[in-house]
Amino acid sequence: MDDGGPGIGRHRREVPLVPVASVAARALVSVIAIMTFLASLAAGAAVLVAGASRDWQASIARDATVQVMPAANRDVEADVARAASVARAAPGVASAEPLSRDRSAELLEPWLGSGLDLADLPVPRLVALKLRAGARLDAAALGAALDAAVPGATLDDHGAWRRRLSAVAGALVGFAGAVCALVLSALGLAVGFATRGAMAGNREIIGVLHFVGAEDRFIARAFGRHFLRLGLQGAAIGGGLAALAFPLADLLTARFAGDAAADQVGALFGTFALGPGGYGAIASIALVTALATGWTSRRIVFRHLRGLE
Amino acid sequence: MVRFENVGLRYDTGPEVLKDLCFDVAPQSFQFLTGPSGAGKTTLLRLMLLSLKPTRGLITLFDRDAATLDKDGVTAFRRRIGVVFQDFRLLDHLTTYENVALPLRVQGRDEATYRAEVTELLRWVGLGQRLHAHPQVLSGGEKQRAAIARALIVRPELLLADEPTGNVDPPLARRLLRLFMELHRSGTSVVIATHDLALMDQFADVRRLVIGERRLTVHG
Numbered sequence: 001m002d003d004g005g006p007g008i009g010r011h012r013r014e015v016p017l018v019p020v021a022s023v024a025a026r027a028l029v030s031v032i033a034i035m036t037f038l039a040s041l042a043a044g045a046a047v048l049v050a051g052a053s054r055d056w057q058a059s060i061a062r063d064a065t066v067q068v069m070p071a072a073n074r075d076v077e078a079d080v081a082r083a084a085s086v087a088r089a090a091p092g093v094a095s096a097e098p099l100s101r102d103r104s105a106e107l108l109e110p111w112l113g114s115g116l117d118l119a120d121l122p123v124p125r126l127v128a129l130k131l132r133a134g135a136r137l138d139a140a141a142l143g144a145a146l147d148a149a150v151p152g153a154t155l156d157d158h159g160a161w162r163r164r165l166s167a168v169a170g171a172l173v174g175f176a177g178a179v180c181a182l183v184l185s186a187l188g189l190a191v192g193f194a195t196r197g198a199m200a201g202n203r204e205i206i207g208v209l210h211f212v213g214a215e216d217r218f219i220a221r222a223f224g225r226h227f228l229r230l231g232l233q234g235a236a237i238g239g240g241l242a243a244l245a246f247p248l249a250d251l252l253t254a255r256f257a258g259d260a261a262a263d264q265v266g267a268l269f270g271t272f273a274l275g276p277g278g279y280g281a282i283a284s285i286a287l288v289t290a291l292a293t294g295w296t297s298r299r300i301v302f303r304h305l306r307g308l309e
Numbered sequence: 310m311v312r313f314e315n316v317g318l319r320y321d322t323g324p325e326v327l328k329d330l331c332f333d334v335a336p337q338s339f340q341f342l343t344g345p346s347g348a349g350k351t352t353l354l355r356l357m358l359l360s361l362k363p364t365r366g367l368i369t370l371f372d373r374d375a376a377t378l379d380k381d382g383v384t385a386f387r388r389r390i391g392v393v394f395q396d397f398r399l400l401d402h403l404t405t406y407e408n409v410a411l412p413l414r415v416q417g418r419d420e421a422t423y424r425a426e427v428t429e430l431l432r433w434v435g436l437g438q439r440l441h442a443h444p445q446v447l448s449g450g451e452k453q454r455a456a457i458a459r460a461l462i463v464r465p466e467l468l469l470a471d472e473p474t475g476n477v478d479p480p481l482a483r484r485l486l487r488l489f490m491e492l493h494r495s496g497t498s499v500v501i502a503t504h505d506l507a508l509m510d511q512f513a514d515v516r517r518l519v520i521g522e523r524r525l526t527v528h529g
Contacts, residue, residue, distance in 0.1 A: 213387045
């Protein structure tokens, strides 16, 4: 017997029992691709915002400000110098530089206009502190020391800003996570409908498989494999496009740097460079989408077949 | 092998479409199941194939009460039965070879273990040159033979064929029937549903199960 006769080798790779090419299958691949793209964008944006928030907070945490209020019968310049000296002596402080009168005028210029003479106004003077990397500032102790040395001097360690930024970033990340979850839930529903549609369209195949002795597990596996394949295709397309979208956005913001809108976007997201964590998140979403597609359809088919009993 | 005792079938609350069926199919036997169109031949085959449940009576299959079988049990029994459908029921997206190999594939067998077997059977039924053809391009007779090959590939203990000669010309019908006879001689019980009296008359000594007026009578 010539079992390796011409053409027989073609059968070594088993043909899927559920027909691969159909309008419904192509539509489902498109839906999965769009959903994966949207979920990946949401996840990528969350990663970017979380990263930018960490950068903002780290940057703010490295700075602190001493504010010296001018008071009658006191030499404000001497108070500023004393406050800077007390701050320099505090543990964790790398430098303490009083802002000159001119620099203070510059800071107030957007609100009060140019040509300002601070001597005419009771404007507080500032000392900019730089903290040592990794060091923790004992804000309460430094605040008390400043208050004792210079009446009316206060320390702002930017804690309120950090908390607000953290809350905003957390809300944005949560929102992105919710969008991601909603998109994936919608995808689950779409896969459910598509599976039921595919079963209705392939009722004859299911019938024949039953008559030739196929177990429900075998049929469910065949459908599960079919939908896993569609899920992998859609997820690869959607995830791939999302992975390309971020470097493209990065290129565009670099291209339009200096433009007001681009600068605002840059201020919020930093750059669009995702980094390994972001690409890892996109790959995970694509993988989870594909696996969930296969698993969901397999469960639905199995339940449907059990119901046929 | 198959025993029906006072079996009746009705759909929902309608009248009985088959009533008081009493007959058996012995091991290694050959019989025609006949009767006018619409008499219930296909329905009776579906009862034997356990794709329909009787509303009364007892069906015993391979010495087991069919009513006691769970789904896996039904599947196990179907693997001992070959079935040829009147409308062939070949899967259009599979080739002739893949259609015929389907019963072995669903059993989880590796393709390498049955490749030679399937090819040989297809040559035996005269489809050696049509291994890679899809059903859409096969003639009625070729589809019929592919459907028969699919039923035979598992070497069934019982073969149920529904109008297997209904779509072929008389010479091919006789050839197919001889093929069933050959299978019967090799030890398989065969039940062939047909309303082709001329064909049955050529095998006058074969037992006939005749359905009429919703009842079944046995001749021979």
